[in-house]
Amino acid sequence: ETGVTQSPTHLIKTRGQQVTLRCSSQSGHNTVSWYQQALGQGPQFIFQYYREEENGRGNFPPRFSGLQFPNYSSELNVNALELDDSALYLCASSLGRTGQGTLHFGNGTRLTVT
Amino acid sequence: GIQVEQSPPDLILQEGANSTLRCNFSDSVNNLQWFHQNPWGQLINLFYIPSGTKQNGRLSATTVATERYSLLYISSSQTTDSGVYFCAVGASGAGSYQLTFGKGTKLSVIP
Numbered sequence: 001e002t003g004v005t006q007s008p009t010h011l012i013k014t015r016g017q018q019v020t021l022r023c024s025s026q027s028g029h030n031t032v033s034w035y036q037q038a039l040g041q042g043p044q045f046i047f048q049y050y051r052e053e054e055n056g057r058g059n060f061p062p063r064f065s066g067l068q069f070p071n072y073s074s075e076l077n078v079n080a081l082e083l084d085d086s087a088l089y090l091c092a093s094s095l096g097r098t099g100q101g102t103l104h105f106g107n108g109t110r111l112t113v114t
Numbered sequence: 115g116i117q118v119e120q121s122p123p124d125l126i127l128q129e130g131a132n133s134t135l136r137c138n139f140s141d142s143v144n145n146l147q148w149f150h151q152n153p154w155g156q157l158i159n160l161f162y163i164p165s166g167t168k169q170n171g172r173l174s175a176t177t178v179a180t181e182r183y184s185l186l187y188i189s190s191s192q193t194t195d196s197g198v199y200f201c202a203v204g205a206s207g208a209g210s211y212q213l214t215f216g217k218g219t220k221l222s223v224i225p
Contacts, residue, residue, distance in 0.1 A: 008134040050210075056212050094211055099144060100164070105158075
């Protein structure tokens with residue numbers, strides 16, 4: 001069974017640039033969630049995709065957007081990067097859309113915005 | 115939104131000691147998970163426990179949903195238990211995996 005994989009592991013960008021982070025869900029999982037974890041804080045929910053549609057969004061601006069592909073892998077796109085976007089971005093996969101069940105996290109992408 | 119409070123914020127243990135971590139939440143939930151985040155940032159699921167009691171080796175967890183709290187017990191602690199322990203909850207009726215995380219308990223186990 002393949003776990004959740006994320007790429008890249010580290011990334012450095014300049015303020016104002018755009019970034020794309022990628023995630024492959026665990027085998028058999030059809031739901032992908034993205035979380036942002038600032039230093040010293042707990043992860044915060046960005047959004048969730050189920051069968052290629054967004055079905056839940058946290059308190060993040062529209063410049064945070066995403067996609068889910070037919071193979072259930074996903075991308076997180078962030079436009080017009082700000083210094084405060086520097087964080088660990090975590091992808092998690094699960095089965096079903098109801099929110100009842102176990103979330104399995106990848107190792108994350110550490111984004112630094114300078 | 116739902117509020118999650120974890121205590122204590124920091125905990126230092128001698129190897130071999132036992133500990134109890136607490137998670138209080140403000141509303142009814144349909145999802146509660148305990149995670150361990152190691153120093154490299156990897157977030158590992160320990161328990162999915164919206165209610166009841168579960169055990170896995172030296173770890174066990176109890177959630178009393180009617181009283182809105184959950185406890186994580188660590189027995190015979192080892193240095194590899196060090197890291198941050200998070201409680202995360204999903205509000206009933208949310209219809210998604212929008213989990214709200216607490217601020218975590220940072221555990222340091224010293225030899």
